[in-house]
Amino acid sequence: xxxxxxxQAAWKPKPRPEWVATLNAIGRGLNADSxxxxxxESLMAEATRNTGLxxxxxxxxxxxxxxxxxxxxxxxxxxxxxxxLTRSEFLIYLEARLNIIEHYKLHPETEAEVIDSPVLIxxxxxxxxxxxxxxxxQDPQFRVGQKWETLFPSPxxxxxxxxxxxxxxKAEALNGLFDGILPEMRALHKTGGDLPVESLELEYMTFLxxxxxxxxxxxxxxRHLEKQDLQSTFAWQKKMLKVLQSRFKCAHWxxxxxxxxxxxxxxxxxxxxxxxxxxxxxxxxxxxxVVSFLGTLYWLRSDNPxxxxxxxxxxxxxxxxxxxVWDGIIALIENGRIAKGNYANFHYDQFMADPIAAIQxxxxxxxxxxxxxxxxKMKAYLDDKFQGKFGRHDYERAPDDVIAAERKLYKKYQDYxxxxxxx
Numbered sequence: 001x002x003x004x005x006x007x008q009a010a011w012k013p014k015p016r017p018e019w020v021a022t023l024n025a026i027g028r029g030l031n032a033d034s035x036x037x038x039x040x041e042s043l044m045a046e047a048t049r050n051t052g053l054x055x056x057x058x059x060x061x062x063x064x065x066x067x068x069x070x071x072x073x074x075x076x077x078x079x080x081x082x083x084x085l086t087r088s089e090f091l092i093y094l095e096a097r098l099n100i101i102e103h104y105k106l107h108p109e110t111e112a113e114v115i116d117s118p119v120l121i122x123x124x125x126x127x128x129x130x131x132x133x134x135x136x137x138q139d140p141q142f143r144v145g146q147k148w149e150t151l152f153p154s155p156x157x158x159x160x161x162x163x164x165x166x167x168x169x170k171a172e173a174l175n176g177l178f179d180g181i182l183p184e185m186r187a188l189h190k191t192g193g194d195l196p197v198e199s200l201e202l203e204y205m206t207f208l209x210x211x212x213x214x215x216x217x218x219x220x221x222x223r224h225l226e227k228q229d230l231q232s233t234f235a236w237q238k239k240m241l242k243v244l245q246s247r248f249k250c251a252h253w254x255x256x257x258x259x260x261x262x263x264x265x266x267x268x269x270x271x272x273x274x275x276x277x278x279x280x281x282x283x284x285x286x287x288x289x290v291v292s293f294l295g296t297l298y299w300l301r302s303d304n305p306x307x308x309x310x311x312x313x314x315x316x317x318x319x320x321x322x323x324x325v326w327d328g329i330i331a332l333i334e335n336g337r338i339a340k341g342n343y344a345n346f347h348y349d350q351f352m353a354d355p356i357a358a359i360q361x362x363x364x365x366x367x368x369x370x371x372x373x374x375x376x377k378m379k380a381y382l383d384d385k386f387q388g389k390f391g392r393h394d395y396e397r398a399p400d401d402v403i404a405a406e407r408k409l410y411k412k413y414q415d416y417x418x419x420x421x422x423x
Contacts, residue, residue: 011295013305014184020081024303027080036083038073040066043087047094056094057101059232064224065207071218075307078216081181082301086216088174089204092151097205099154103243113242118253118271119366120199121346123279124286124322125258126293128348132279133256134385135359137196138378139370143250144196145241147171151201153240159248168193182300199257202237209233210259215297217307230263234270262325264332275366276338278329281348282422283322283410284403323409330416341367349420355382 016024037043040062048054056062072078078086104110119142121129137144148171149157157165172193203209208230213222241253258279260267268274298305332338344365351358356375363370403423413419 011292013295013299017180017183020181023081024079027083030080032078032080032083033073036080036087038069038083038087038090040069043069043090043094047091047098050091051095051098053098053102055101055105056097059206059236061097061205061207064228067224068207068212068218068221071221072216075218075220076216077302077304077307079301079303085177085181085301088177092174093204093207096151096153100205100240100243103154103156104239107246110242110246113246115238115241115245115253115271116251117273117275118241118255119275119277120260120267120271121254121256121277121279122258122261122264123277123346124261124281124283125290126286127258127279127281128346128351129256129258129279131385132277132346132351132359132362133196133254135355135378135381136254136362138381139374141251141368142254143245143248143252144254145199145202145244146194147175147197147201148193149244150197150240153243156243156245156247162248163194178300182296184296196254196256199237199255200259202240203233205240206233206236214259214294215301217298217302217304219307229266231266231269234263234267238270262328264329265337268337274342276343277346277362277366278343278417279346279348280417280419282419283413284406285422323406323413326413326416330412341365345417347419349422355379 015021044056072086076082119136121133121136123129133144136142146168148165148167151171151174152167170193175193200209200211203211208225208228210225210230212218213225245253252275264276295305298307329338333343344362346358346362350361356379359378360370360375407421410419414421
């Protein structure tokens with residue numbers, strides 16, 4: 001049994017809220033496929049009725065959509081609450097897609113919008129990327145996509161009404177459903193209608209994204225995804241960013257996505273002036289935490305969270321051997337594709353010891369200025385956000401023999417980036 005499955009076996013879900021358990025028990029006696037259909041024709045027809053639009057674009061998205069839907073019906077083992085949640089989400093994504101396509105028709109000048117030197121935070125999942133993202137978002141030079149505007153991107157947000165837009169409450173209501181089904185999610189990864197979201201949330205509308213095997217057990221879709229060129233997905237991200245900034249622009253976009261780590265070369269093709277922050281933490285600690293995080297995400301929609309294990313294995317390794325994924329990053333640094341001045345290293349242990357000093361090093365490495373007033377604002381944010389405020393994220397630690405074996409696998413990565421052991 002390999003290390004991924006050892007960690008899966010150690011993870012146990014928390015009990016469901018009573019109302020969710022009751023709903024799912026009722027669902028087991030229904031023909032859920034008919035009650036809550038997840039087929040392309042039903043979803044596309046409903047999205048068209050809701051928006052009055054019927055042009056979904058012709059970038060090949062529908063093939064991926066149909067492969068994903070087939071996998072959901074045949075493999076994901078969704079319970080009734082999961083099925084209801086998924087249909088609701090997919091309608092939102094389809095409607096957003098229709099509205100984005102329509103926006104470009106009505107406002108072709110949007111294509112000329114310039115995405116100037118965006119900053120991407122990436123690294124192993126659970127390595128401090130989220131807290132860094134939140135802290136850097138306190139700097140007004142960065143435009144950060146919030147949940148509400150990525151779900152409902154058109155019409156584009158207006159700067160004057162950005163904090164009072166009624167779509168914030170709409171997104172918050174949807175987020176309340178997540179918290180109701182899975183209260184422990186607040187401890188793992190707090191979200192809200194007006195909180196920053198990962199770049200992955202700009203990809204949902206392509207239906208060609210690493211995100212889907214992270215939230216569903218869909219091995220056949222996973223195999224389909226591995227054969228695709230994700231550059232088209234990143235091009236859609238850029239298309240979305242142009243719309244979102246067309247009426248509210250800052251100097252730079254701030255983005256975050258651990259799953260983008262293996263795809264930096266593709267991202268650089270789409271965003272040639274991309275600045276990259278590489279987050280580092282003991283990979284053994286982050287591996288234990290990632291398994292717990294993935295298990296909880298699967299549990300949100302299924303009573304059989306690990307399925308056959310293949311999707312969880314893929315998501316954990318991010319399409320490549322987890323210990324070797326950094327070989328490609330090191331190569332991009334060594335050959336100058338990721339040039340000095342365009343990347344920074346963020347060390348979780350240094351951040352925990354002195355947060356502002358660690359953040360200052362990131363700014364210095366990127367050739368950017370951290371103003372004293374902004375540093376003070378960041379410190380105030382961190383002082384308010386004490387660890388465990390929204391609950392603790394507990395997970396099982398790998399046994400000593402697994403730790404000893406894995407430590408050898410990560411030696412090159414840890415030596416190159418000076419990543420210390422935590423366990």
